[in-house]
Amino acid sequence: MSRDVANLVSRVGHVATIGRMELDRDDPRPPYQQVAAALRAAILGRTFQPGEQLPSQNELATTFGVARMTVQQALRIIRDEGLTVSRQGSGVFVRERAARPAGLRPHIERIFDAEKVTIDFVGFTSETLHGAITEPLDKIRSGRLTPRDIRIRILLPDMSRPLALPVAVSGDEAASARARARSAAISARHVGAIRDSVEELQDMGLVRSATVESRVHGSAPLFKAYILSATDVFFGFYPVREHEVRDGDDRLATYDSLGRDSELFHYTDDGDPESPGTQFVAQARLWFDSMWDTIATKVTP
Structure with a gap:
């Protein structure tokens, strides 16, 4: 990533938002894995606090300059890692106990x-x-x-x-x-x-x-x-x-x-x-x- 996630986070109400970021073209990982890595770092580094709502899929797609499908793949990865939980009709939230995932x-x-x-x-x-x-x-x-x-x-x-x-x-x-x-x-x-x-x-x-x-x-x-x-x-x-x-x-x-x-x-x-x-x-x-x-x-x- 071109800049650290933590330096790009702002908040509107209770929802965190992230400024525009660019994927690293020299990174051999697919874009969805790069996005997942950035979100994982933000969660484990407490940029996003336990219980806090993540930005919407559309906002994340704009943030990273990727398709919404790429964001969905990234969110699926961090969900499967136990870092987030989806609430129907509300969005994606950092799990309350995400600070200690099983790895x-x-x-x-x-x-x-x-x-x-x-x-x-x-x-x-x-x-x-x-x-x-x-x-x-x-x-x-x-x-x-x-x-x-x-x-x-x-x-x-x-x-x-x-x-x-x-x-x-x-x-x-x-x-x-x-x-x-x-x-x-x-x-x-x-x-x-x-x-x-x-x-x-x-x-x-x-x-x-x-x-x-x-x-x-x-x-x-x-x-x-x-x-x-x-x-x-x-x-x-x-x-x-x-x-x-x-x-x-x-x-x-x-x-x-x-x-x-x-x-x-x-x-x-x-x-x-x-x-x-x-x-x-x-x-x-x-x-x-x-x-x-x-x-x-x-x-x-």
């Missing part, structure tokens, strides 16, 4: 610096996983990261059968089925994108092997977990909220698991078999493998 993305990038990369993910739709691995994959394509083998396993709820979540507030099963179908479509889109982008690396000769597998199970989505190279686990519960979603031309009120509101907790295998972190990682791996090898059903591309 999932730096850990994911770190494991891609090793020769062998393994990620086991259990969650709702894999949307956050897709966002978290985008930057490391870009760095592999540009030669800045050089893993040899990548294996990703994705464990998701089977939305083809009745589940406790998502469910229509009205209790109508037909409406609940539509809500599940919507979630299934989101899952399929992100799993497909992950598979295409990872397996492409092998096709391009950038890695020796690259596999993405996905399976589904019959439990409701109540938590998410990332098991990174069998040594680190990021775990968070899904809070259940009443949430209105688009259903064709209509709006559907549902009770849903909202991943963007999950607080991730980090556990590390530190080599001490008696430490809580090591035990949690071991139990998380055991649970994932037990689900994967028994009641989970393979999903074909």
Whole structure:
């Protein structure tokens, strides 16, 4: 960036605004990642205070001289990092506890610096996983990261059968089925994108092997977990909220698991078999493998 974000912030009422900034043309990162980095720095540096509203998408697009779609991608990144929360009809706000994020993305990038990369993910739709691995994959394509083998396993709820979540507030099963179908479509889109982008690396000769597998199970989505190279686990519960979603031309009120509101907790295998972190990682791996090898059903591309 041409100037520090903190020097460009002013406020109108309770909403922070930023003056015009230019992206660094010599920065190899895509524009959306540069915008995300600037907003991340502003949030963690307390330029934007916890609970404070960010500028609108249109204002951010003008600020950085980018398209609104670029801003949306950047906001999705910092939302997935747990730095912000969206409030329907109000805007995007810095999370109250954003000063102490779990730091999932730096850990994911770190494991891609090793020769062998393994990620086991259990969650709702894999949307956050897709966002978290985008930057490391870009760095592999540009030669800045050089893993040899990548294996990703994705464990998701089977939305083809009745589940406790998502469910229509009205209790109508037909409406609940539509809500599940919507979630299934989101899952399929992100799993497909992950598979295409990872397996492409092998096709391009950038890695020796690259596999993405996905399976589904019959439990409701109540938590998410990332098991990174069998040594680190990021775990968070899904809070259940009443949430209105688009259903064709209509709006559907549902009770849903909202991943963007999950607080991730980090556990590390530190080599001490008696430490809580090591035990949690071991139990998380055991649970994932037990689900994967028994009641989970393979999903074909």
